[in-house]
Amino acid sequence: MYRIWVVFLLAGFVSSLEAQDKNRQRTQLGSLIGNVLDQVSGKPLPFASLLLTRIDATATPIPLLADKNGGFGFESLSFGYYRLKVELVGFAKYDLDSIHIYAERTDINLGDIKLNAAGTALNEVIVYAEKPLVENRDGKVVYNVAESPLSNGSNASEMLRNLPLMNANPDGTLLLRGKEPLILMDEKPVNLSGQQLTELLESLPANVVEKVEVMQNPPPEYATHPGGVINIITRKGRVGIYQKLSLSAGSRGEAGVSGYVSYRSSKLNMSSSIGYGTSLSQGNSWSHRQNIYRDSVNYFYSQSAFHNRSRHPNARFQADYDFTKKSTISFVYQGNLNYYNNRSDVLYTNRDSVLNVYKASSRNNAYDGDGYNHGFSGSYQWKGKNPVERLQVYSGYNFSKNENNRDFYQQFLQSDFLPTGLDSTQVQLTDNYVRSFYLNSNYNKPINDTGTSFLSIGSSYTSQVYHNMLNTSFLRKADQVFVQNALLSNDFYFHQSVFTVRAALIIGLPHDTKLIMGAQAENTQTDFRFVKGNAPNANNTYWRILPNLTIRKEFSKEFNLSFVFRETIRRPGMNELNPSVDFSDPFNIRFGNPYIQPSLTDNFDLNLSYSVRNFNLNTSLGYNRVKNVFNSIRTLADSGKTQTTWQNISDQEEYQASIWSGITIARKIRISISGGYNYNKYSAREKSLYRYVDGGSLYATFNYSYSPDNLTMIEANNRYTSFASPQGRSRSNINMSLSAQRKFFNKRITVGVAAIDPFGLQKYNGFTYGSNFTIESYSASNTRNFRITLSYQLSKVMVRSNLNDKQRREALDKLQQK
Template sequence: MSRFLIPILFFCTVLAASAQDKTISGILTGNLMDSRNKALEGATVQLLSFTDTVTKRTVLTDKSGQFNFTGLPFGYYKLSFSFVGLQTLVIDSICFRAVRYDFNLPDIVLKPKSNELMEEVLIYAEKPLIQSKDGNITFNAGESALAAGSNASELLSQIPLVTKDPDGKIAVRGKEPRILIDDKPVELNLQQLQDLLESLPGSSIEKIEVMTNPPPQYANEQGGVINIVTRKGKVGRSGRVAVSGGTRGEASLNGNFSYRKQGLAFSIHAGVGYNRYLGNGYSVRNNLYADSSNFLNTSNGYTNRNLRPNFRVTLDYDISKQHLLNLVLNYNQNNFDHFNTTEYRTINRFDELWKLSEREIKSTGSGYNPNTSLSYTWKGKPGETLRIITSYQFSRNDNNRDFYQQYFYPDFSPTGVDSLQRQDNFTRVNSHTFRVNYDKMLGNAKTFISLGGLYNRANNQVLTEASYKKQPEGTMEKLDLLSNHFRFHQTVSNLRASVKQVVGENFSFTTGVTAEQTGIWFELLKENRDVKNDYLTWLPFANINKTWKEKLSLTFAYRRSIRRPGIGELNPTIDFSDPYNIRFGNADLEASTAHNFDFIIGRTKTKYFLNLGFGFNQVQDIFSQVRTLLDDGKTQVTWENISDRREYEASSWNGITLSKQLRVNLSASYTYTRYSAFDKTVRKFRDGGSFTSNFNFSFNPTDRWSFNGGFNLNRFASPQGYARWSTSMNLGIQRKFFDKRLIITVNTIDPFVNQQRKTFIYGTHFNLESFSLTRTKNYRLTLAYLFNNQPKKKEVLLPGKLSAKK
């Protein structure tokens, strides 16, 4: 009961403190810079009330370009910025009110003076939690109470159209996207990507962009693009320290420091997170034979512990207005300690307990993932950009597993027979990538060309050493069947060209093609043989986009995409975690290609956005996990190339502003898959549909209080079966104190139902029902404190005008 009282008592304390707030007035802060990101000192900032046109408040920016207004009566205001030699900028319609009286404007840039324009006027619009434009989605994590104490992986599950399958793989509308961080692709395998996202704190993320219609550089990505944008900090020095803890058994500590001045931006983030997950489950497998049947029933429980230190350093340096450099150093680590106990019961055809055993698995190890990237950007004439990105990744993963199995008689008395095996896995991965992108707007300002190329080389070395305890000697002897040693090399290179033509007002089309060469080399050292495969793939793409003044948009897109098997699907090493269910990869897997057609219609207004999408995918040479029953009663799970399949998609993502304080968003996606007659007849595959949905809301009664919530409901289909409905929920309450420097957040995660998954698999000669539950119910408290420079207010009295300050 105490775990429930903690957040309730804390909430009441915060509520009581907020009730003591005195009469409030408006506050406005921000910082000003030129087009070279140089802070403007001594710039004039004027604030004019719509209801009092006589009184003006005027300040001069300090050496960091910062300005500050306090004591502002509620109402609408106009803000004007001016500096010698630069274009005057006006921001209109800033509304101070009881529920939003404190504004902190992002970086404001003054452009060089233009003879054609006396001043530039912008209408201020407050940033909602989720935005949508041209079918793309922006999740403003900096505005969400759900970001506090969470990580990037958890935040992704709160975004419309984004889901994670049971293996942790991220999908957008059912397809795998390309992940970017700060506009640069993450060249990591699935395990490395999961470790990175789970170690990246949500508090370090500014926003997450989901591009269903990505730019030409990534036009062939079947699931579009997810771009995670990290916080950059303000001009001058700023920092943040946060600590969090949860009742489930989790804790984190992280901090960041940033420094910005003319042409230079430096930030460093470091932290550590600890997680403990408890869970349990069961399975019932019915083996069907010509003259009989039997059952293999299991029940299990597990405890998983992970410790994840991490740091990230980012340096941006502008050599000049045309030449820009960016350097990123990133390191994340995962130290894990997992323990699992499983009971196996074999039930014969007479419904009698025939065999009984218990198996314990202890898995300990660590993973280290340092990586770095360097990019150079050259900006030529307007609309002309050259960008070169180089990166290097290294990964080291060690996993030591011990398997102890004890056998019993049906009355649970020990038989005296037991076994002990050990399997040590050592994986080393290194890869390097070189990308070039060139974009140019032609002289007619209606034709845009985009050229680019990629070279990526990845090297994997996997060593698995297995042994068993020999009885009665008690010595550990090598187990050759479960040992392996191989190297895997993959080289991907491509050349890309595209053109975008504007044929009318808000009407354009884009077409292009990518020629991609893939080379695969498997060195199977244990078997003393090599497996090689080289192939060239042409990947055309095109889209047509039309937008009307009423903010109605239509997009039709076609792309041919390719999905290559990774080391997880290719690794031929036998996984002996479950002796009655043998798993291994397939080194002979081939890549899968698909023709993707998408049609999206959207409407965006001030108070709402609506999007409806339809898709059709013709997928060829699919590779998927297939489970088969062996003659000895065990099942075998491996990856196989199956025949083609067709996918029919429908999705919708929508948002509505019910008031200035309350916004609601809802998304849903349904994909129906049809397999070939051969697969349905021979492999017993089943046509089926997958449904994913997301509902979230943001309620901000004042600019000090924030309430956010997210709810997911999903159902996934597989070639051999389906998973029943699963849910997840996250509710967050946030309160800001001391000029918004101290931020206190309480999150309630899955308060009603722990995350659970029930699956059904129907194969040739067997049926399998399995259930798993993870104790995700959690109450999390996060404390964060912000450090930043306070602007020195220089308020001046204009001739002939009255100052508000006496």
């Protein structure tokens, strides 16, 4: 009897929900908004004529004129399918068909509708499709960040980790298909590397990003970069003034506040953001090393715990101005500050062949520091009568400083962990200054009237100057005075300049085939100049000519296949070159190598893309021949200490495979699956002498989203990674992010909640093999975090028409006469 009553009550509850839903459908009305722009210049088109017609009913068409800024808005629309017609003298007609307004999607923002000039294009009829979270477009995987609740309260670095085909290695470096990608912002390189790039991405709020384009095979101007390209497209201002404020807080000790303001008129587009965030990370790790000698074996164990806190204010300003329909100038400022306070405690134990402890020591490490990074960039763009013809010139200047004060206190212990009475105190003070300048130009010249064939040429110049000052001192016990340690101190300048010229020919062939042939000549100059230190000055200059070839076949609008050959160059960065000794772990010291050489790679890729309304597939197979590979290598000295540095190790072969698929199961449910496998093969000599191991790196992601209505979005992301190196492997557990957002009060307020790794910690298990040692390691970070974000939109989204009834009737008559 009890079960019958439960079933009855549940049935009644479901029936009441269905009744409420039907009543809501009868009473609720929808809206449609957007902007009308010039396709060539991007300028708003004022007073364009619009006509909205209900397709599935005999309702009277609704006429409207766009306002002086090109904005329009239709209100009080009943549910159904609509067709929108846009007309303006001097421009081709534009029809947008099958716009569906229904209970789960009552308010639709069409964004920018771009009209082509009447003489350059036929009238356009486009079937409207809702924007998915992830889509496949023109060989790019596009992640619409603005649609993602995971972007609420997160930073750009965290957001990029959730992209298809993306992952991060154990030290946090972002990877695309197993290689470090080139980062662009609004189609321009950020020209940052290492610590500068990390700080920028961690300080940039994800809510200033509109979408991210993932390009596995870069366009001709970036074809020599060894990885793919990530293009971060920032939000552009809506017509008029738009303002938004966001607050976030997490259970892990993080918090943030950011504000966004934009203004857009017929010629001027400005946007700015400012934010402040704090973060906290905690974790622990252990390492078990077996030392193998000619006649004995012993062990070295370590276990540690860390506590890291940082604060990072940031600001960004961008202004675009259209002189004419064909020429635009842009200016961008991006700045961020970084303050950090890190602590770690380590226990070391030396053990004999049967694992008995015969000596030990404890070490306390304290890192305090701050830094800044400021970047200024400007660009000019000109477009010809043919949309393909385009000239781009952009330049920028960045300068940054990082100050790091590190204190080390080590106490030596007996086998029973009682103090021996001996201890050591050291201090390392580091000041690092970076200045960089770049100047790039690109020009596309059509060689036929249709623009299917054109010549693309360009050149670039980049200059970077690093100044590193490291002062190491130890406490002399006798008089309690710190004395400088000259062997662990240095002062040096590093300068690198790269000049390139390139040309590519894009030819449209019969049967929907495209051929791209190009080459880039590069001159690189590097030099180290030591003011103080134990290394001699070094310099290197070299020329490289790097060809590329792409053959792309369009079998249909849905299916295409391309073959790509590229010769690429990977230059060592400051992380690999810096000779400063990292003494945070005295038994495992680390330093760079200023003498390593760049590596060259012959890349062969076969890419397949298939896209229909509810299914997208992007997959690739690759083979690479890498010459003069450089990697971090660990060796064991007779003293029982290991040292890790970068070396050119050998040539290698790489085999790659990757896949991404986006599937729309129903209007409300979409899933995205991506994964890849990279297999590295080393020469027999290195495997024999250094115990290098052939191995593969694997990454896999599973993303799904659910939208019960147009006000609610639920998204989840799961990731797994396993990395192989010449000396071993590092594996992570499955990482998970789950988030949801809901909009209230006519979409003015958005509330988001997110759970990052709700079921555990982020863990890595690693194995490293050397010629005379083996290491098993483990690390865990407290990534579990429950975050809530509140966003308030100060500006109204709806653009209301100022036309009276008489003006509406005149506009309707004018359109019907046409």
